Structure formats: structure tokens, C-alpha cells
Amino acid sequence: MGLRKWVNRPMRGYHMGVEDLTRGDEGIPVSKRRKWALQTIDAAPFQVWVVVVAGIGFLTDAFDIFALNVVTPMIGYVYWPDNKDHDGVPTVPESIATSMLCATLAGTMFGQIAFGFAADILGRRKMYGLELLIVIVATILMVMSSNGEKNSMAIGGWLITWRAVMGLGIGADYPLSAVITSEFAPRKYRARMLSWVFFAQPVGQLLANVLSLAAVSGFHSQITNTELSCGDDFKCYRAVDRLWRLVVGIGAVPAIIALAFRFTIPESPRYKLDVLRNVNTVFEDTKDYFGAPELNPEGGEMDTLTEVRDSRSPATRGENSGRLSSSSSDIGADEVIDDDSEDDQPQNEEEQHRPAAPSVQLPPGDPNFVPPLASRKDAKKFFLEEGNWRYLLGTSLSWLFLDFAFYGLGLSSPTIVRHIWQDPKAGRDHVYSSLKGNSLHTLVMVSIGAIIGGAVMIKVIKYASPKVIQFWGFLVLFALFIVTGSAWTKLLESSRSGLIVLYVLCQIAFNLGPNVTTFIIPAEIFPTRYRCTSHGIAAASGKLGSWLAQIFLAFAFNSDTQKEQFGSERDNFGHVLQVMSAFMIAGAITTYFLVPETRDHDNKSRTLEVLACGRKVLKELNQQRQSEDE
Secondary structure, eight states: OOHHHHHTOEETTEESSSOOTTTTOTTOOGGGHHHHHHHHHHTSOOBHHHHHHHHHHHHHHHHHHHHHHHHHHHHHHHHOTTOBOTTSOBOOOHHHHHHHHHHHHHHHHHHHHHHHHHHHHHOHHHHTTHHHHHHHHHHHHHHTOOOOGGGOSOHHHHHHHHHHHHHHHHHHHHHHHHHHHHHHSOGGGHHHHHHHHHHHHHHHHHHHHHHHHHHHHHTGGGSOSSSSSOTTOHHHHHHHHHHHHHHHHHTHHHHHHHHHHHTTOOOOHHHHHHTSOOGGGHHHHHHHHHOSOOOOTTTSSOOOOOOOOOOSSTTTTTSSOOOOOTTOOSSOTTOOOSOSOOOOSOOOHHHHTSOOOOSSOOOTTOTTOOOOOOOHHHHIIIIIITOTHHHHHHHHHHHHHHHHHHHHHHTTHHHHHHHHHOOTTTOOOOHHHHHHHHHHHHIIIIIHHHHHHHHHHHHHTTTSOHHHHHHHHHHHHHHHHHHHHHTHHHHHHHOHHHHHHHHHHHHHHHHTTHHHHHHHGGGTSSOGGGHHHHHHHHHHHHHHHHHHHHHHHHHHTOOSSHHHHHHHHHHHHHHHHHHHHHHHHHHHHHHHHHSOOOBOTTSOBOOHHHHTTOHHHHHHHHHHHHHHHO
């Protein structure tokens, strides 16, 4: 059995691979294939293969971002043995550590915007995989960084440079993975598929901590456990130097696997329909992927269903159609679709790229409607004249407010973990115990909460809309930050276990709330011609928030001595959480007023074509929903 057929085998009612859209289209005229294609995609089963391909890349991104928490203390032991904190433990200089974080986030921000824009211009598939090549190259070059012979180079400069390049590739994956998943996803499963893809982030974070813990344990015999630093022990230096390179280098493995998988994904059918206007070849790429469709021995064509969706109103369209198998379409080959053209022959190239001009006014989101191509005039009309800039502003600000807290805590977890777990009266652990404790404590406090929240989110998203989850998620985080921040000092002195529980609850709330929905909503609410660009802008706004958080944390506790800085961080970090709570309130307000509702009155996801109509149409539909509820 060939790989192509093996991938397409049904597993417990689901199909691996991109659902075969060619089945049942043999008798459908060219003029009717657009509606057939869109409705067939929305009625297809859960697309497991799309989730796998996008998820592996997203896992790589999370691994590379959060692995920095693990390797930074290791790098300090090796390359800055004389830069010691108040306990005499070598650490990376604050300026270098902050620069590495900010370089990663700045590169991520640039990659999200640049690749998002390029994917709307050049196509999703042309850019999908290029970002992983950047991550792989940057990972290899970072692993090879050194001070050179007799300190002829500065390793800090190399680390900052390659982290910025790696960030470029990491950022590019955000809009590409989200939009490709959204455009291939059936209407019923779109939010769940995006939640599954994003679930790869906490899994990648968990993987970074688990592998680090395993690697440290593997080098146990070579790392001193009697001294605060390696001192004159060359064997210890060498082991720790190999250790951080191993942890970083492992990140290239899932990237290479994901790169191979991404060649199996064809161009997005919605991109080919709405931007390339290549209706005839929407099915051809899929046929190349799956092979020629099987024919009915009796009729010579695939059997099709004659049931057609009710297209009288956008609110009821698609609600009564049953679940279709991979060998059926909801428009039969002999079905008549409202269209002036009866020509079954391929159109010439000029007609093929010409926008459709229906003779009647089509209802919002009608599959027969061909949207305009991207242009300055159209962008001005859609975003400014029609007021859809509010949606772009809402998704961008909500992501910025979230990431100020999420990455403020996530990328600063070694410091926070140290404050919570370490008793200042007991002194610091030795090299081996310190490295092992950093991985283990981060695993307990961050990864477990993130995994639980992300897993529950996959179930909850079926019953509540992303906007509702995001709004209440921000409010829950506000309450947790207020409680944790207000009780920080007392809990440090009396109940560290209570502080650990509150911190884990914060991680659960992040991933059972806005950390996932800020990724989902921009992939749904913008038209195909601007979807990647808009998602990239929203995601970049989030990284701007995380970048500002790192600058804020770096200067909030800036002191003349290491001892004063450590004491200031430990005593006043509760105030940082209180500041972050204000951002959570701002996120809830932004979500309520500027983020649209993506579900209809039956809590079913609206089609991408309806959501692409913009603020005016969605406002009317939401008003209709409210009136029906009343």
C-alpha cells in the first residue's frame, strides 16, 4: 500500500490527510464548481492531517521559544563564570539575557507581518515550509556559537543574532498555520482544529522542560554537585556546554519532520478560488495528492447526494445538511444552481480571472459570490469605509494585552520559579541541583497547568464561542492576578504551596481562555485576500506586548547590585502581577466592544464566507440573533 493510500485510510471514522474534494464533482459544470467546492469543504469530516502538519510546526516554535528559559542558566555557568549573583552563582549578564529575549520577540514580530503579507500575495503553500527552513538554519548556527579562539569573538552577540533569525521563522508560522488550518477546516470543526493546532504550544513547552530534565540527569556524573559554579573543573564546563547545545539542537528535529510533512499540503482551495480565481484547478491539485477518483462501476461517476443546503438566509444556510462522506457532495451533479452560465467548457484565461458579476443581489456569504481582489482601493473600502478596522484593532489589542502578561510570566519563569521554590535562608543549590531544579520546577508550575488548560479548551470550544471564552478568560485572569499579587509577600513567607497552586491556575486560565482564542479569531473573521496579513498584524501586536513586558521587567527592578535586585524582585513581584491585572481588564473591554461574534444563534460556527462580509453584515446577523433569543 502506497503512502498516499495509507494516509487516506479511515481511522475510527476520521480520515488522515486533506479530505478528497474531487469525489462527486465529475458531472458538475465549471460555472457551478465554486459553490460545490466551498460547501463540500464545510461538510467534510475532521481534517486530522492538516492538524498534524500545522501542529508539529507550532510545537517546534513553542519548543524554541521556551527552551531559552532552560538554557540561559546553563550558558551563564559556561561563558560568564565571573558574573555572579549575590549568592556567588554565575549568571548571564542582565543586558545579554534581556537582549536575547527581545531579539527573539522582535524577530518573531517582523516574521509575522512579513510572512503574513507575503502569503496573501504569493500564496500560502509557497511560504509554508520556508519559515521552518529559517528555524532549522538558525538553530544549527546557534548551536555552533562560541567565543572563538582565545575569546576572539563575543558569544553574546552571536546568541542575540541567531535568536533574532530564529524568531523570524517562529513568527512566520503563526499566520500561516492558523490560516491554512482555518481555510481547510470544515465549518463544524474549524474552532476545534485551530484549538488542536494551538495545543501544540503547551506540548512544545512541556517537551522543552522534559528533555532538559532528562539531559541534565544524563550528564549527572560530569556536573559537580558540591560547588555553586564549575570553578576549575574543566569536565563540568564541558558537560554544561554540551548540555545547552543539546537542548537547543533537539529543536531542529521536529522542524525537519514538520518540513517534510508540509510538502503534503496543497494550496488552500479558498485562496485559489478567491485570489487566484482558478476554479478549474481547485480539484486538480487534490487529485494529484490523492490520485484519480474511483468511478461507480454502474454509472461511471461517483454517487452524489441530492440534498442541498437551504441558502435562503445566511443564518440558516448549511444548518440542515447531514454529515457527508468523503465520496459525496451536497450538490448533486444534476443539481441546478442559480447561475447565468450553462457552459460546461473551461473558460478562457481572461474570463477565468474576471470577478463574477451576478445578475441578482446575492445574500451575504453566498458561495456563488466572488469577492474582489486585494488592492489599495478595496483595502480602504473594507477596513476604513466599512469600519472593519475595528476588528483588526480589537484582535490586535486583545492579543497585545494578553501577551504582556503571558510572556511576561512565561519568559521570566526561571526568576519566578526561583523566588517561589527557593528559601533565601537556605542558600543556593549547587550546579547539578540548580539545573535539575530549574527544569523540574518549571515543569510543575508552568507546563502542567498549560497542558490541562489547552486540553480542556479543545472540549469547551465546542460549546462556547471564542469571543465568550476570551471575554471571561480575561476576567478570570484579572481575578487571579489580583489575588496572587496582593497575597504574594504573605504567601512567600507562610504558604509557598498556595502560591504554586495560584500560579498553576493562572497557566490553566491562559490556555483555557485568551491565549488560544486570540489565535483563533483573526483566522476566521477576515476575508481570504487579507486573512494572513490581518492575522500577522494581530499576532505581531501580541509580540509587541511581550517585548514591552520584558523591557518593563528589566527596568522595574534595576538596582546597583545583584543582591539589591534579587531582593527587589522577590519582595515586589506582586506589584507586577497587579499591573498585569490591569491589562487583563483592558483585554476584556476590548473583546467586548471590538471583537465580533463568530457563532450564529445556534452556537454553530458561521462560514468563512459570511464572516468575510465584515462588520455591517455581522452586526445585522447578531441583532437578528438577539431578537430571536428574546
